[in-house]
Amino acid sequence: MKALTRSDLYFEEEQKLWREMLAGDVTAYEHLINRTYDLLFHYGTKFNSDRELIKDCIQDVFLGVWEKRDALNHEIPPKPYLLASLRRRLHRLASRLRMDCMDYYNESDIVFDLEFSAEYQLIESENDRLLASRMTEMLNELPKRQKEAVFLRFYNDMEREEIAMVMDIQPQSVSNLLQEAFKFIKSHWKTIISVVLALPF
Amino acid sequence: MDRYNDFSLGEFVWDKSFRSWVLNPTREDDETWQNWLVAHPEKREMVARARQLVLAIRPSNSPLPNPEKRMAVERIVERLETRNLENTETVHLPWYAGRAVRIAAMLVLFAGLGWLFWLRHQPKALDYDQLVAATNVEMREIANTTAQPLTISLEDGSRITLDPGSKMSYPAHFNGTKRGGRREVFLSGKAFFDIAKDPSKPFFVYANELVTKVLGTSFTVRSFADEREVSVAVKTGKVAVFSREDPDATEKQSSRELTGVVIEPNQQVVFIRKTVKIIKSLVPEPEVVENTGTAPHFEFDDAPVSAVFNALQNAYGIDIIYDKNIMDECPITATLTEMSLYEKLDLICKAVGASYKSIDGRIVVEGKGCKNN
Numbered sequence A: 001m002k003a004l005t006r007s008d009l010y011f012e013e014e015q016k017l018w019r020e021m022l023a024g025d026v027t028a029y030e031h032l033i034n035r036t037y038d039l040l041f042h043y044g045t046k047f048n049s050d051r052e053l054i055k056d057c058i059q060d061v062f063l064g065v066w067e068k069r070d071a072l073n074h075e076i077p078p079k080p081y082l083l084a085s086l087r088r089r090l091h092r093l094a095s096r097l098r099m100d101c102m103d104y105y106n107e108s109d110i111v112f113d114l115e116f117s118a119e120y121q122l123i124e125s126e127n128d129r130l131l132a133s134r135m136t137e138m139l140n141e142l143p144k145r146q147k148e149a150v151f152l153r154f155y156n157d158m159e160r161e162e163i164a165m166v167m168d169i170q171p172q173s174v175s176n177l178l179q180e181a182f183k184f185i186k187s188h189w190k191t192i193i194s195v196v197l198a199l200p201f
Numbered sequence B: 001m002d003r004y005n006d007f008s009l010g011e012f013v014w015d016k017s018f019r020s021w022v023l024n025p026t027r028e029d030d031e032t033w034q035n036w037l038v039a040h041p042e043k044r045e046m047v048a049r050a051r052q053l054v055l056a057i058r059p060s061n062s063p064l065p066n067p068e069k070r071m072a073v074e075r076i077v078e079r080l081e082t083r084n085l086e087n088t089e090t091v092h093l094p095w096y097a098g099r100a101v102r103i104a105a106m107l108v109l110f111a112g113l114g115w116l117f118w119l120r121h122q123p124k125a126l127d128y129d130q131l132v133a134a135t136n137v138e139m140r141e142i143a144n145t146t147a148q149p150l151t152i153s154l155e156d157g158s159r160i161t162l163d164p165g166s167k168m169s170y171p172a173h174f175n176g177t178k179r180g181g182r183r184e185v186f187l188s189g190k191a192f193f194d195i196a197k198d199p200s201k202p203f204f205v206y207a208n209e210l211v212t213k214v215l216g217t218s219f220t221v222r223s224f225a226d227e228r229e230v231s232v233a234v235k236t237g238k239v240a241v242f243s244r245e246d247p248d249a250t251e252k253q254s255s256r257e258l259t260g261v262v263i264e265p266n267q268q269v270v271f272i273r274k275t276v277k278i279i280k281s282l283v284p285e286p287e288v289v290e291n292t293g294t295a296p297h298f299e300f301d302d303a304p305v306s307a308v309f310n311a312l313q314n315a316y317g318i319d320i321i322y323d324k325n326i327m328d329e330c331p332i333t334a335t336l337t338e339m340s341l342y343e344k345l346d347l348i349c350k351a352v353g354a355s356y357k358s359i360d361g362r363i364v365v366e367g368k369g370c371k372n373n
Helices: A008-022 A026-045 A051-067 A078-100 A126-141 A144-155 A160-167 A171-198 B002-006 B009-013 B016-023 B027-039 B041-056 B066-085 B099-120 B128-134 B249-254 B305-316 B341-352
Strands: A116-118 B057-059 B139-143 B150-153 B159-162 B167-171 B183-194 B203-207 B210-214 B218-223 B229-236 B239-243 B261-263 B267-272 B277-282 B299-304 B331-335 B354-359 B362-367
Touching: A008 A026, A008 A078, A026 A051, A026 A078, A026 B066, A051 A078, A051 B066, A078 A160, A116 A126, A126 A171, A126 B041, A126 B057, A144 A160, A144 A171, A144 B016, A144 B057, A160 A171, A171 B009, B009 B016, B009 B041, B016 B027, B016 B041, B027 B041, B041 B057, B128 B167, B128 B183, B159 B167, B203 B218, B210 B218, B210 B229, B229 B239, B229 B261, B239 B277, B261 B267, B261 B277, B299 B305, B305 B331, B305 B341, B331 B341, B341 B354, B341 B362
Parallel strands: B183 B203
Antiparallel strands: A116 B057, B139 B167, B150 B159, B159 B183, B167 B183, B183 B218, B203 B210, B210 B239, B218 B229, B229 B267, B239 B261, B267 B277, B299 B331, B354 B362
16 A cells, blocks of 8 residues: 655755756746745745735745855755745844834734635535535634634645744644644534535525 | 555644645655555545645735835846955944934934924914914815715725815825825825725824724714814724823824824724813614624524623624623523614523723623522
């Protein structure tokens, strides 16, 4: 039985670009930016709604990587590393703004805030549409940190260690977050299924 | 692959390998799965359903159009090249310590202080004509002199319905305003706003003493020069309202978040001119909030009171506060369709011997519960 793992191919390719970039290859650098930009941007929008600010932060992240390239580890997985840098930058910025504006920025402003939504036209059966709407509701009820872990794991295909790196916590804490999220999802899944099945169609 | 033989729908949906095949398929994955499906034709339907669910339920993203991305990426590379040209010997300071950044920051600071000073020392320009005159952008004005409501479409896709006897001023182009980061209009009278969503450009309505800030939603503003109150009521979404006189109004406007008094559907804010007070309450006749989910139904058969309150809460988007431990003993059997929110509440409270009050835009229910009955 072969366990299906993540597309190692993609992973390898990114690692290769990363190494070439660290060696000073500008083309590889540009490729890497192109490949990771969407992810970084979308992740950034979960912390802050100012698009220009996020783009500036991403730019700083990449320029910073280039400047530090002699000191950076060749084996760091690039995506988690870049996400973690972006997250730190946004946090730093938010805490600076918070200081300037006193209490207008509070803790909640720098928290990961994500809404799930369902695209119903992708689903054929009415029954499953209902199921999807319940699932979306349930996901949106997850506490924010669990949501972030779920987002990184299930929507960005990251491993535990990578998530730990991005969120700047211990791998064990990632496991805990995911476990709690899963417990929540599982317990709700049962009621969702039973409710959906009980409805007359 | 054998472990998938007895998978249920839910297990597929939350299986990491399954998801990565659906979301980021590689040729290898695809082959493995197709082969497995050939061997397990009975699983085809379930896999198809799980696939649709995985694809449909996603984090909502603000889209990043390709040209925008391309420009951003090019900008980074360009920056890099100019940096490489500058001699690489210099010590690299953190980005915010660069000279240009520091000068820019000083300029911004001075401009900000100047603006603040200017704001503070402005004559209190609080009526519509003065507000409009105080802008330095070219404005267009539309006045509704007819007896019917008049609907205007703005260039950003927002639609505004002006009541008779009302007028509104808006810039010829929203991009023309400074920083391009805001959409600002001025109102005298009453209008319903249905604002196109654009989080990067908050929409501001200035109505005499009140400033309303939204990111994309619909709401009504009422501000007649000869009335004692100015009010804002929300239909969908969220808006923030604050007084122009608020010493922190500038920060509240420029904040990226909605600060000030935040109101949600079926809530309203009333500004009483004489006492300069902002009061948050429910609108007189709350309506069911349009929802993406299923239509609300209000038929209950021996349901716990919490289920009823939950249904109302979801349908109207209004918080209902009650003591679940005490009240849940009370079962409700009722058909509440075709009643207003207050009629529904009257009926429920009567049934369980409780009473309700509307406080600060929420409903608070108090009762002794039904243990004794």
